[in-house]
Amino acid sequence: MDTKKIQAAKQYIHSKIMEAPDLGLILGSGLGVLADEINNAITIPYSDIPGFPKSTVAGHKGQLVFGDIEGVQVVAMQGRFHYYEGYSMELVTLPVRVMKELGVQTIIVTNAAGGVNTSYQPGDLMLIKDHINFFGTNPLIGPNEERYGPRFPDMSSAYSKKLLQLALQVADEENIRVRKGVYVGMTGPTYETPAEIKMVRSFGGDAVGMSTVPEVIVAKHSNIEVLGITCISNMAAGILDQPLTHDEVIETTEMVKLKFLSFVKAIVRKMNGG
Numbered sequence: 601m602d603t604k605k606i607q608a609a610k611q612y613i614h615s616k617i618m619e620a621p622d623l624g625l626i627l628g629s630g631l632g633v634l635a636d637e638i639n640n641a642i643t644i645p646y647s648d649i650p651g652f653p654k655s656t657v658a659g660h661k662g663q664l665v666f667g668d669i670e671g672v673q674v675v676a677m678q679g680r681f682h683y684y685e686g687y688s689m690e691l692v693t694l695p696v697r698v699m700k701e702l703g704v705q706t707i708i709v710t711n712a713a714g715g716v717n718t719s720y721q722p723g724d725l726m727l728i729k730d731h732i733n734f735f736g737t738n739p740l741i742g743p744n745e746e747r748y749g750p751r752f753p754d755m756s757s758a759y760s761k762k763l764l765q766l767a768l769q770v771a772d773e774e775n776i777r778v779r780k781g782v783y784v785g786m787t788g789p790t791y792e793t794p795a796e797i798k799m800v801r802s803f804g805g806d807a808v809g810m811s812t813v814p815e816v817i818v819a820k821h822s823n824i825e826v827l828g829i830t831c832i833s834n835m836a837a838g839i840l841d842q843p844l845t846h847d848e849v850i851e852t853t854e855m856v857k858l859k860f861l862s863f864v865k866a867i868v869r870k871m872n873g874g
């Protein structure tokens with residue numbers, strides 16, 4: 601882990617912001633609209649931050665937005681980095697390390713993913729109760745920095761049970777139907793084959809995507825509490841007789857954006873005691 605890179609990014613960001621964030625928001629494909637809801641926003645393009653890579657995927661703007669939502673100081677990643685973009689696991693997860701350095705204690709990680717559970721429908725929101733790491737690698741491989749966390753981190757509750765309960769309660773109060781399931785992370789950039797989806801389902805996966813798992817591993821390593829929200833953007837391969845496209849992913853997230861926005865804002869309000 602390149603601690604100099606983490607410190608350089610932190611110092612640059614510190615010179616630009618007024619207040620340290622408590623909550624981090626990692627916004628998935630087509631879900632960056634949440635950052636537009638931030639009050640008193642200070643926007644920092646990734647290209648200005650030392651060591652930060654570029655966002656290359658459609659639906660990922662490529663900037664950090666600081667400010668407040670529902671009275672909570674947040675930093676939102678309007679666009680994330682994916683392993684398939686050719687970035688190392690270290691770079692994919694660099695923003696999580698930087699968030700920790702800036703004082704973030706909780707992260708809401710979001711993504712668009714294919715529905716593997718056949719009872720799901722495109723447009724559903726799924727709270728992540730657990731994940732399966734199918735990347736074939738792990739962002740913590742390499743020398744361990746004890747200052748951040750232990751060599752062998754416990755992953756038995758990577759997704760905070762407390763926050764999951766809080767989100768379920770909010771869903772109930774706001775009358776929003778949510779699912780609760782297991783997110784399976786694979787490298788991409790190919791969408792999965794029908795045979796792979798059958799395997800994922802038999803392994804207990806409910807949704808499949810190409811992100812989130814590395815970020816959550818690094819967050820958990822440094823003792824950040826995590827809530828995960830997936831937008832089911834399409835059904836995974838082999839369920840419907842139609843090809844999968846990223847355009848469809850973006851279209852579905854556009855369709856559910858109001859539900860997604862009001863859900864996350866209500867969660868933040870509740871986290872803040874509201």
Ligand code: R1P
Pocket residue numbers: 627628629630657680682710711712713788809810811812845846849
């Ligand atoms: C595929 O359509 C893209 O959408 C999802 C997949 O992981 C992949 O990057 O993006 P997010 O996980 O960033 O939401």
